[in-house]
Amino acid sequence: MTTILxxxxxxxxxxAYFAYKRWDSGxxxxxxxxxxxxxxxxxxxxxxxxxxxxxLGATALVNPVEILLVAILLAIIGLVVAKLANWASGxxx
Numbered sequence: 256m257t258t259i260l261x262x263x264x265x266x267x268x269x270x271a272y273f274a275y276k277r278w279d280s281g282x283x284x285x286x287x288x289x290x291x292x293x294x295x296x297x298x299x300x301x302x303x304x305x306x307x308x309x310x311l312g313a314t315a316l317v318n319p320v321e322i323l324l325v326a327i328l329l330a331i332i333g334l335v336v337a338k339l340a341n342w343a344s345g346x347x348x
Contacts, residue, residue: 263317271309278305 274282278301286304315322 259317263313266313266316267309270312271305274305274308275301282308
C-alpha cells in the first residue's frame, strides 16, 4: 500500500511539474483542442487543469485497471442519462 502511494506521489509531482513547465508551449493548446468551448483553459484556470491532469495521469500510471473501470462506468452512466434525456424530451412534445 505504501509503495503504491509513494509511486503515485512521485508520478503526480513529475506530471504536475512538466505540465506547469510546458503549459504555454503546448499543454494549454492541446487541452483546448479536446475540450468543449465552456471548459477551455484560456490560461486563467491553469492550476486547476494542471492538478486535474496530474491526478488523472498519476492514477492512470499507478492503477490503470481502475481508471479503465471508472471510464467504462462513466460511459455507461452517460449513455443512460442521454437516453433518459431523449426519452423525457419526447414526452414533452
